[in-house]
Ligand SMILES: Nc1ncnc2c1ncn2[C@@H]1O[C@H](COP(=O)(O)OP(=O)(O)OP(=O)(O)O)[C@@H](O)[C@H]1O
């Protein structure tokens with residue numbers, strides 16, 4: 001991996017966009033969404049969030065996410081329809097606007113995590129029931145569950161943390177009907193199994209992930225992103241067993257690398273986050289790209305320079 005290009009891009013990363021002619025702007029933590037009737041122009045920026053906070057930018061992260069999600073949307077299209085219509089720019093999708101289902105479908109194959117909502121955090125404090133799933137006694141951190149588990153979480157309002165809830169609670173709170181939940185659960189499990197199988201082909205462990213669904217024209221659609229290093233954990237398979245035996249952390253190709261760094265700096269979501277160092281930003285960028293290139297099998301086409309200008313020149317060709 002050529003770290004020089006990543007370093008050169010540090011000063012040009014895409015922090016945010018402010019296009020006033022692309023629709024009504026809804027800014028999520030990572031994406032700038034321009035809503036125009038039933039179409040959203042979804043700009044994936046280089047912002048990185050962890051512990052539900054935006055912390056800065058990582059070179060080419062937006063492009064990496066879109067590139068990989070695009071690949072996975074293709075690999076999973078036989079399981080469920082998805083929202084993507086076009087990709088006019090490496091960072092941009094035009095997507096079908098859906099009625100979002102207010103539950104994130106989280107599938108976990110391994111007992112791990114560092115945040116307050118992670119399965120390992122619950123297990124460590126003695127919980128053996130997690131979101132309606134039994135967790136066997138005697139498990140260790142980063143161990144594979146006997147079967148993958150589904151742990152739905154409600155999508156928090158902006159600024160809040162997400163909350164894991166068992167399906168029974170979703171029904172009680174009238175967030176979802178049992179029929180729809182069961183259908184989503186079936187799809188999420190199939191998506192996860194597909195993820196595991198493709199990841200195995202590429203020397204990676206597909207640890208866990210979350211899926212977001214919406215409804216469009218009465219149909220269930222996979223929306224947002226799919227199987228990216230932001231929404232999923234990926235570990236290297238080759239030395240996983242050896243490291244697990246020695247109680248060492250697996251080698252990680254996902255955002256967990258950044259989360260672990262933050263925890264080392266004493267940040268777990270409260271107070272002022274530490275400023276990301278350029279070294280960390282470059283290292284994170286390299287990891288994002290490594291996952292992408294690993295799956296797509298092609299080197300990413302990188303262009304050093306201001307991303308917002310290159311996007312706008314495509315979205316509005318008369319602007320520059
Ligand atoms: N096809 C779609 N139709 C409607 N909404 C969508 C679609 N795809 C994604 N979304 C929503 O658009 C937003 C994407 O932005 P982003 O991923 O940055 O947000 P986030 O930080 O994850 O979540 P939040 O918006 O809650 O802060 C998410 O709220 C996601 O649920």
Ligand SMILES: [Mg+2]
Pocket residue numbers: 028030224
């Ligand atoms: Mg999101």
